[in-house]
Amino acid sequence: MDNPAIGRILRDMAYDSDILIVGGGLNGPALALALAQGGLTVTVIDARPAPTRAEKGFDGRAYALAIASKRLLTVLGVWPQVAAYSQPILKIKASDGLAGQGAAPFFLTFDAAEIEEGPMGFMLEDRFLYSAFLDAMTTTPGITLLSGETVTQQETTSNGASVTLASGRRMSGRLIVGCDGRGSGTATRAGIRRHGWGYGQTALVTAIAHDLPHHGIAHQFFMPEGPLAILPLPGNVSSIVWSERDDIARQIQALSDDEYLAALRPRFGDFLGEIRLAGERFTYPLSLSLAEKFVLPRLALVGDAAHGVHPIAGQGLNLGLRDVAALAEVLVEASRRGEDIGAIDVLERYQVWRRFDSTILALGMDTVNRLFSNDNPFLRAGRDIGLGLVNAMPSLRRGFIRQAAGLAGDLPRLLAGQAI
Amino acid sequence: MSVSSIDPGEVAKFEAMAADWWDPTGKFKPLHMLNPCRLDYITTQIAAEFDRDLTAPRPFAGLRLLDIGCGGGLLSEPMARLGADVVGADAAARNIPVAELHAKQSGLSIDYRHTTAEDLAEAGERFDVVLNMEVIEHVADPLAYLTACQTLLKPGGLMICSTLNRNPKSYLMAIIGAEQVMRWLPKGTHDWSKFITPDELYDLIRKAGLDPVDRKGMVFSPLGWSWHLSARDLSVNYVTASIKR
Numbered sequence: 001m002d003n004p005a006i007g008r009i010l011r012d013m014a015y016d017s018d019i020l021i022v023g024g025g026l027n028g029p030a031l032a033l034a035l036a037q038g039g040l041t042v043t044v045i046d047a048r049p050a051p052t053r054a055e056k057g058f059d060g061r062a063y064a065l066a067i068a069s070k071r072l073l074t075v076l077g078v079w080p081q082v083a084a085y086s087q088p089i090l091k092i093k094a095s096d097g098l099a100g101q102g103a104a105p106f107f108l109t110f111d112a113a114e115i116e117e118g119p120m121g122f123m124l125e126d127r128f129l130y131s132a133f134l135d136a137m138t139t140t141p142g143i144t145l146l147s148g149e150t151v152t153q154q155e156t157t158s159n160g161a162s163v164t165l166a167s168g169r170r171m172s173g174r175l176i177v178g179c180d181g182r183g184s185g186t187a188t189r190a191g192i193r194r195h196g197w198g199y200g201q202t203a204l205v206t207a208i209a210h211d212l213p214h215h216g217i218a219h220q221f222f223m224p225e226g227p228l229a230i231l232p233l234p235g236n237v238s239s240i241v242w243s244e245r246d247d248i249a250r251q252i253q254a255l256s257d258d259e260y261l262a263a264l265r266p267r268f269g270d271f272l273g274e275i276r277l278a279g280e281r282f283t284y285p286l287s288l289s290l291a292e293k294f295v296l297p298r299l300a301l302v303g304d305a306a307h308g309v310h311p312i313a314g315q316g317l318n319l320g321l322r323d324v325a326a327l328a329e330v331l332v333e334a335s336r337r338g339e340d341i342g343a344i345d346v347l348e349r350y351q352v353w354r355r356f357d358s359t360i361l362a363l364g365m366d367t368v369n370r371l372f373s374n375d376n377p378f379l380r381a382g383r384d385i386g387l388g389l390v391n392a393m394p395s396l397r398r399g400f401i402r403q404a405a406g407l408a409g410d411l412p413r414l415l416a417g418q419a420i
Numbered sequence: 421m422s423v424s425s426i427d428p429g430e431v432a433k434f435e436a437m438a439a440d441w442w443d444p445t446g447k448f449k450p451l452h453m454l455n456p457c458r459l460d461y462i463t464t465q466i467a468a469e470f471d472r473d474l475t476a477p478r479p480f481a482g483l484r485l486l487d488i489g490c491g492g493g494l495l496s497e498p499m500a501r502l503g504a505d506v507v508g509a510d511a512a513a514r515n516i517p518v519a520e521l522h523a524k525q526s527g528l529s530i531d532y533r534h535t536t537a538e539d540l541a542e543a544g545e546r547f548d549v550v551l552n553m554e555v556i557e558h559v560a561d562p563l564a565y566l567t568a569c570q571t572l573l574k575p576g577g578l579m580i581c582s583t584l585n586r587n588p589k590s591y592l593m594a595i596i597g598a599e600q601v602m603r604w605l606p607k608g609t610h611d612w613s614k615f616i617t618p619d620e621l622y623d624l625i626r627k628a629g630l631d632p633v634d635r636k637g638m639v640f641s642p643l644g645w646s647w648h649l650s651a652r653d654l655s656v657n658y659v660t661a662s663i664k665r
Binding site for chain 1: 452477497498525645
């Protein structure tokens with residue numbers, strides 16, 4: 001009888017890890033945990049030094065996690081560490097508005113009571129999520145985290161892949177996965193072209209403290225200049241994603257905090273009482289960026305590296321985690337069948353699974369944004385009636401809720417809360 | 421060399437294709453597409469028979485496995501990766517260097533041989549597992565061939581055998597569909613009259629001295645453009661598991 005450990009040692013001698021993940025944001029660590037739980041070895045290459053990312057102060061950045069994403073985090077063992085810091089989203093109210101005029105008479109309400117899965121999603125600050133990932137990565141066997149390292153070169157051959165780091169270190173594996181965002185160096189080095197366009201809009205992101213409780217309700221105000229999302233955080237605090245034309249956003253970002261709040265008040269309204277800044281002010285230019293291919297032999301792209309979307313409705317991270325769940329399932333299953341996990345026919349299963357869904361969602365959010373970022377009275381009347389109609393039809397509304405909660409479509413097992 | 425059960429005309433056809441084995445979009449695309457489904461069945465059956473945990477690294481360590489009609493090694497390589505001690509046998513000489521070259525590139529150690537099941541049996545080689553996949557429809561004497569497979573197994577050993585059913589639907593799918601319309605397979609790859617029904621195969625397996633224990637259909641779904649196992653639909657491709665008691 002062979003000693004199974006001998007094979008493990010031989011394999012580790014041939015490759016530093018089975019999989020090289022470039023990018024240590026959120027998708028990279030999530031993928032690393034899912035793969036390591038499935039018995040594969042992973043190296044995560046993170047450009048940022050670990051300690052600065054794990055600092056505890058709130059910087060105002062937060063995520064809206066869909067139910068399916070929460071299930072994935074639960075299986076990965078991350079959710080129990082962050083649950084206490086999360087705010088359930090119990091209702092989403094979408095309405096059409098003009099600054100200073102309040103919401104139009106028709107508005108759309110999505111209520112968690114309409115679907116059996118419970119809250120529609122959870123708000124969670126970036127700092128808690130990232131530090132929970134960091135803790136999980138350091139305690140999970142099979143994961144090597146290289147912080148403060150950047151990739152300068154990558155190479156794929158018929159039987160393996162390797163990256164050269166800025167420090168001169170070289171790492172090898174069976175495949176490279178790019179989780180390095182919409183400016184993905186992994187995709188660029190592989191010669192994968194991108195299609196995309198800007199919206200001429202920039203998202204202003206910060207956290208707002210308010211006098212009155214939000215009752216777990218998220219608001220989306222569709223303004224002619226761009227949407228304003230108000231998303232509940234624990235306590236009397238909400239995260240805002242405030243989209244404006246690029247030039248106006250630049251002017252607003254240059255304002256003092258008092259002037260910034262004065263510009264926000266007519267859009268935000270007074271339904272939560274007096275408002276104050278409760279975090280740093282960030283800006284993100286809005287653009288859509290789709291990679292021409294999600295996979296090549298021994299290479300795969302995940303999250304924004306594959307499809308950078310408009311951050312409306314907080315779907316960027318949720319889409320990324322869907323990629324993570326699908327790719328992890330494809331790779332772990334292939335590995336258990338004895339297949340070569342870097343082979344193109346294996347990786348194409350991931351591309352086929354994810355490409356349709358992510359392209360539809362990216363284009364869908366683009367359409368929603370273009371339709372609503374408009375002051376044409378006919379369009380405005382049309383969308384008011386449209387919102388009213390959707391609101392009047394429970395089955396259609398439940399469809400939207402399930403889509404937003406990440407419960408629609410052919411779900412990978414991790415998103416259904418099951419281990420691979 | 422003993423009298424081979426391999427039909428000489430069949431060997432020549434496969435020799436012509438050998439170099440294309442490892443191109444997933446090439447001539448063997450249908451086999452590459454079928455492979456995950458075949459591997460799901462094979463790995464599950466081996467794990468069940470030999471009490472192995474598929475979530476552990478190298479679960480098949482210590483098992484001696486023969487892949488008959490190994491071709492370019494599409495099944496031999498996954499089995500070696502899972503830890504099995506693999507002998508790949510093919511009656512077409514040209515497949516052997518192709519398979520050896522690819523195994524070396526993949527960093528795998530596999531014993532590829534230009535030989536037949538009958539010769540290996542006569543030489544006294546014995547295995548825990550015999551893979552007999554998409555071969556029997558190409559042999560001249562199926563019973564003699566299965567008897568050689570039985571001889572090759574150690575007591576308690578497992579044979580996995582897949583082939584094509586013989587009925588109007590399989591003629592439509594495998595001959596008209598796969599060879600003539602889709603051009604997935606070169607014309608003349610299969611001779612429909614050599615296809616075997618699941619009941620005929622069970623009879624042959626029993627006559628050869630093995631105990632058939634399971635059979636499943638392998639069904640192509642055009643919607644997902646992939647293959648899956650089916651407990652009910654054995655109408656075209658199917659796979660069986662048999663034990664040597």
